[in-house]
Amino acid sequence: MLASVALPIMIILLIVTTVAGMPMGIAMIVSSIFYLLMAGRDMGLASEQVLNGLFGNFVALAVPLFIFAANIMNAGKISDRLLKFALAVVGRMPGGLAQVNILTSLIFSGMSGSAVSDVAGVGKILTTMMIKDNRYPRGFAGAITATSSVVGPIFPPSIPMVFYALISSTSVGVLFLGGVIPALLIVVVLSIVVMIAAKVRGFPVEAPIALRAFPLIILRALPPLMMPAILLGGIYSGAFTPTEAAAVSALYALILAVFAYRSLGLREFFDVVVATVRTTAVVAMVLAGAFIFNYVITVENIPQAVFAFFDSYEMTTVKFLIMVNLLYLVLGCFLDVSTIMLVITPLFIPTAAALGIDLHHFGVVIVFNMMIGLITPPYGILLFIIKALIGIPLGEMIREIWLFVGVLIVLLGVITFTPELVLWLPRVAGLL
Template sequence: MHISPFAICVAMIVGLGILGLPIGHSMIVATIVYLLLSGLDLGTAAEQVLNGLFNSYVLIAIPLFILAADLMNIGSLTDKLLRFCLVLVGRFRGGLGHVNVVANMIFAGMSGSAIADAVGIGRIIVGMMAKDGRYPVAYAAAITASAAIIGPIIPPSIPMVVYALVSDASIGYLFLGGVVPGVLLGVGFMVANSLIARRRNYPVEAPVPLREIPKITIDAFPALMLPVILLFGIYGGVMTPTEGAAAAALYALFASTVIYRAVTWKQLYEAILTSGKATTSIGMLIAGAFAFNYVVTVERIPDGLNVFLSQFDFSRATFLLAVNILLLILGCLLEGTTILLIVVPILIPTAKALGIDLVHFGVVVVVNIMIGLLTPPYGLLLFVLANMTGQPLGSIVRQAVPFIVLAIVVLGLITIFPDLVLWLPRIMGYKG
């Protein structure tokens, strides 16, 4: 029985991944085997990787956003933001849950990474919520993990940078498209937290004395200015998103070291090292995807998928529904960047053929992938919070169910009503 080189290639990626080899390495190895079995030049794998990495200026934004997030975590920016959020929403029932969500919405304008948000804010806010038994630790972990998915939806966003890489959609308009869905998620989570807090009688925080509010606001002002500088710089035409990422990292360094004076040389070294490790991990994954995407192109998989789907006479709504179901299932099993780099490029030609706007499609895809961070068995945010708090994974999942359901409702709304995504980009001149 003849087995096609492509089938062997896919089987190797899955098999090596199951055995524990990082997915980026698995794709590179499988691509080399495919080239060998197909009688093609083995050097093509290296050529695809190098051409892809060197020709993608947009990729430079990823390590810079990661560095900005790490610099904010070691400085006292996170502490200042949390105190400011406590002033805003701490006095309401379930106030610390609200603080968690609002802080993530503000922090979202800086890091672009859900994991960075969960680690940066989570370490502090979970301790605040669990202190003296005010909230169950599992609930604190669940709302922290849920709120962290807002980060890559409200701009800037590392997953949107990756999507722009594979789709050629405008990063700036993708960022703008994420604003309304991100705010909808934040408001939805706060409503859910309020209802849960009332039903379980969670405490109300003591209001911050009026005389302290000006000082807390002034202390938080440099931290609050980062998203303002970043977004007005990008949408004011002063800098590209990549240059904006560099500005974010530089400003985070300046605020942490000069304004707040909260960083030692050792912490700075560790932040750069941590950022380098995270960048290397993502870089290998992107390199592997460039190599594997060559295989997908040679095998004409997108064309074949188009022909296959054309038999079913899909409407836009039906196709988007199918994509949502597919990505929600894959989100339970695969890491988000892997889905963006391998699965999404295959779907984009069909989306184009059906006349689906690529900015709208990109935001729908990213929201899907963020929900995948909360869904077991591969919900990465769940693992991060379980490891951070020492709580059983099952307990955190049970507490996170209302937030996961709400996130899926928001996903349904932005799928059915594209204007929720495209309204703000169109105001800023988008013609799509």
């Protein structure tokens, strides 16, 4: 009797504990253990799933290493050099600082793989510059910073793509390379939108930089600019795995900050380590909860039930992708990325595979979709971070963000129904 109601009670308990304010990772662990008790299963299964998941997946080690590299980039002032480089390249375009914001996010994304790190680091600096002396409306400055930051987890390296590779048994290398063209499309389209907005609203351009200053600016920015090339070149040449690439990125950032630029002392390094450990602990807790929770979902044959549901409605590939995108756009308004990726996504992977959808393409679409959720009210975590760091009222940013959300949704549709935009580069590289 108890076994028959264990699953619904587990789901109710998960919802109640989450609404009550319990961290998602702990809520998943508590509700899953409660299920094991009610279903009469061995309690040791919980520990087994966590240990196998966290220590049996070598690729999971990439997550804390990429977090460490991003924290070094911010603390070591390396992002300042990238900002000056971007200012020299695109500062004279209409909406100069907004264009710098977009380009800097692309460059920084090649090092961190995290939208939050982008916003908290170089995004904070740029937003403050944009609102100084009322050069840009506060809401617009916050909105473009949040929107440009979503490039981070789409352009390689990408922490969400590492998560997806964990749950789908796909190639991290293919996922990384598959995100390149979608990320560049975001940058180009956002740049055009900002250019039009600048013309209509009279946004300023930046003062020209003397031509003789360019060589020094480029030289100072060249070492951090080389990191994406080193990472991708190493991965696709076979010199190291994606996980080893994360270690290389952390070491490279550390060498730049400590020895090349001498901008990271012992105290700052200690703060970086503490911040990395705290963030990693949160991620590890969510992963641990997801491994137990997904075991329960598998035991209860939920993915098969989802597939049977779609099959009963004669679901086509197009209908399935539209439905998944709509569902994720709604979920992204209320749930964080890790929860959606680790709890919801495994339910749809078997159906996507059965419909003949390339799982690498599906993964990039899912990540792209979830990045839109980072800037979509009412959750919009990036908007909350900007409010906390800079003090821009949420209402002002929300009024400006809808244009960018609309543009990204259109791009999502293009990426969803044009798989070659994702798969072309991996094929050229001989990975598919």
